[in-house]
Amino acid sequence: MVLCASPDHLKIHGTPKQLEGLEGHRYLHYSYMNIETKGQIFKYLKTKQLKESSIFRSNNGDVLVEAAIEGAGLVLQPTFIASKALNTGKLVIVLPEYEPSPLGLYAVYTHKKLLPHKIRCFISFYDGLLWCTAILG
Numbered sequence: 001m002v003l004c005a006s007p008d009h010l011k012i013h014g015t016p017k018q019l020e021g022l023e024g025h026r027y028l029h030y031s032y033m034n035i036e037t038k039g040q041i042f043k044y045l046k047t048k049q050l051k052e053s054s055i056f057r058s059n060n061g062d063v064l065v066e067a068a069i070e071g072a073g074l075v076l077q078p079t080f081i082a083s084k085a086l087n088t089g090k091l092v093i094v095l096p097e098y099e100p101s102p103l104g105l106y107a108v109y110t111h112k113k114l115l116p117h118k119i120r121c122f123i124s125f126y127d128g129l130l131w132c133t134a135i136l137g
Helices: 007-013 041-052 059-071 079-087 117-125
Strands: 002-005 027-030 055-056 074-077 106-109 131-134
Touching: 002 007, 002 079, 007 055, 027 059, 055 059, 059 074, 059 079, 074 079
Parallel strands: 027 055, 027 074, 106 131
Antiparallel strands: 002 074
């Protein structure tokens, strides 16, 4: 997870150096994100900013990243969604020293014996990075 914004947004609103520097920034909010998650950025956004300054909400991370690229505000997204924009300089990471805590990704399946080979390979490939939950039927 990274908090990021476009260089244009930061040029206009300033680049925060501490959590308090987030005051006055607009936020693009992923509507399915539960920010009860531990981590200083999550706690700060929940207590200080999110409700008042969340100007755009979406359940699609790609849409939020595109809005951030256009200068609409700060966005908190997983690196796998924001990586292309970060690598090309369209977005920059804000407050990298306050890394948000990771969010879980779960694979839920009924029985290991009936698991398709491609799903088994996917889970094996991401072993250690992917939290897997098996529901035995």
